[in-house]
Every structure is written in C-alpha cells, then in structure tokens.
Amino acid sequence: MPTKTTLRTWLAAGAIAAAPLAQATTPLDEGFDDFAGLAAAGWVFTNASASPGQAWFAGNAGVFESQAGAAGSYAAANFLSSNLVDGAISNWLITPQITLSGGETLQFWARAAESGFLDGISLHIATGGGTALSGFTPFGGTGVLGTEWASYTAVIPALAGPTPVRLAFEYAVVNAETANYVGLDTISVVPEPATALLLGLGGAALLLRRRAAR
Numbered sequence: 001m002p003t004k005t006t007l008r009t010w011l012a013a014g015a016i017a018a019a020p021l022a023q024a025t026t027p028l029d030e031g032f033d034d035f036a037g038l039a040a041a042g043w044v045f046t047n048a049s050a051s052p053g054q055a056w057f058a059g060n061a062g063v064f065e066s067q068a069g070a071a072g073s074y075a076a077a078n079f080l081s082s083n084l085v086d087g088a089i090s091n092w093l094i095t096p097q098i099t100l101s102g103g104e105t106l107q108f109w110a111r112a113a114e115s116g117f118l119d120g121i122s123l124h125i126a127t128g129g130g131t132a133l134s135g136f137t138p139f140g141g142t143g144v145l146g147t148e149w150a151s152y153t154a155v156i157p158a159l160a161g162p163t164p165v166r167l168a169f170e171y172a173v174v175n176a177e178t179a180n181y182v183g184l185d186t187i188s189v190v191p192e193p194a195t196a197l198l199l200g201l202g203g204a205a206l207l208l209r210r211r212a213a214r
Contacts, residue, residue, distance in 0.1 A: 027098040028106075028167070028189040032059070032066070033073045042096025044131045044166075049176075050087035054080040056171070059183055067109040067149040067185040074185035077171035081179070089179050091171040095187075097129035098166070102159035103192035106167065108152055112145035113181035117173075119145050121182060123154055124168040136168055145182060156189070 032038075035058035039045070045055040054077075061071035081091040112119040120143055124136035140154035159165070167189075173179035 026188055026190060027100060027104075028095060028187060030095075030187045031069055031073060032075050032185060033069055035059075035073070035075065044092075044094040046092040046094060046131065046133060047081060048090040048092060048133055049082040050089075051083040052081070052091075053083040054078065056091060056093045056184075059185075063113050063181055064111070064183065066183070067111075074183045075169075076181065076183050078181040079173075079176045079179040081171060082176045085177060087176045089171060089173040089176055092124075092133065092168050093170075093184070094131055094166050094168045096166070097164050098189070099162050100156050100159060100165050100189065101162050101192075102156050104156045104189050105192070106140075106154045106156060106187075106189050108169075108187040109149050109185045110142050110145055110152060111149045111183050112147055113183075115147055117144075117180040118175075118178040119180055119182045120172060121145070121184065122170040122172045124170060125157060126166050126168070127159065127163050129164040129166060131166060136166075141172075149183075149185070 047053070047055045056075050056077045059066060059072045059074035059076040063076075065071040066074040075093060077091050077093075079089070081089045106123070110121055120141060122138055122141040124138050126132075126135040126137070128135070137157070139157050142152055156165075169184055171179075171182055
C-alpha cells in the first residue's frame with residue numbers, strides 16, 4: 001500500500017506539471033496519522049445533528065482500512081452522529097485557519113462502508129477564520145458515496161486576494177435511518193495552475209540569474 005507521503009508527492013507533481021521548477025507550498029495537507037492531535041493543530045469538531053451524538057472519530061480498521069498509511073489513519077463519522085433513530089445528521093469537521101486566494105484545488109479521498117445508504121459529505125468555506133456554522137457557505141460535495149475509496153476535487157471559490165479561511169467537511173444525511181459510516185482521508189489543497197506556473201517561472205529566473213553570475 002503506498003504511503004500518504006508518496007501519494008501527496010504524486011498529487012503535487014501532477015498539479016504543477018506545467019511548472020516543474022515551482023516550489024509551491026501546500027496550505028493544507030492532512031492524512032490523519034495523528035487523529036488525537038487534530039484539535040491541538042487547530043481542527044474543530046462541531047456536531048449540529050438533531051440530538052447530537054458522536055463527533056468525527058479516528059477510523060476503525062475493522063470496518064475498512066485507510067486510503068493510505070496505517071490501517072486506521074482516517075477520519076470517520078457514522079449514524080451515531082445523532083442520538084435519534086431518525087434524526088437529521090449534520091456532523092462537521094472543520095480545518096485549521098489557512099490562507100487562500102481562490103482558485104486552488106481541494107483534493108481528498110472518501111468512501112462509505114456499505115451500499116444502500118445515503119452517506120455523503122458536503123463541503124463548506126468560511127472567510128475570516130471563524131468557526132460558527134452560520135459563517136460557512138457550501139461549495140461542493142461528494143453526493144452519495146461508493147464503497148471503495150475514491151478521489152474527489154473541488155475548486156476553492158473566488159476570493160478577494162489572500163484571505164484567511166476555514167474549510168469544512170459535513171457528514172450530512174437527512175435521516176439517521178439512511179446513514180451508516182463514512183471515511184475521509186488524504187486531504188490537501190494545491191495552488192491554482194496559474195500560481196504554480198508563476199512560481200515555476202520565478203524559479204527558472206533565479207536559476208538563470210545564478211548561472212549568469214558565475
């Protein structure tokens with residue numbers, strides 16, 4: 001099984017193939033290798049389900065293994081997000097504050113445990129770095145998840161220049177009776193192609209200057 005580091009390297013290489021000299025930073029890069037450390041790293045758990053139950057938790061390798069890395073190194077949520085048998089599920093996993101300009105690509109992997117349920121993940125963004133759910137705006141989602149790990153991408157909405165933001169992954173199911181278990185893994189944000197290209201051109205210019213100075 002490939003490591004998360006290897007997979008992230010492949011993703012980054014593909015995202016900036018037009019600019020091989022680019023040294024673009026990745027503002028978000030999470031593989032859930034240390035789930036217990038997420039809160040200290042700035043991640044926020046908010047369960048807004050009807051009669052809130054269990055928040056997002058470390059993946060259970062007995063249900064299925066992670067997309068990459070150690071068997072249980074993924075984030076999971078399930079029907080116990082609501083204490084009501086038929087309660088609405090709205091269970092949020094919110095990223096640390098990061099700075100984005102808009103146009104970057106959010107990449108992540110997700111899956112469900114079994115077919116026949118309506119498990120899915122919705123994506124949200126909030127500017128300013130706040131964590132109040134009222135400040136988030138939806139910008140995509142997975143739809144009903146399949147039972148194998150699949151890669152998903154979403155473009156970050158336009159922003160007025162570099163802006164502090166938080167992204168959120170919401171396990172959202174209208175009725176807990178139609179919910180089961182989902183996994184989320186290998187999250188990253190990569191620069192928009194134009195930014196990566198500019199960084200690559202900048203790197204090329206530096207090399208030319210160094211050669212000319214010799």
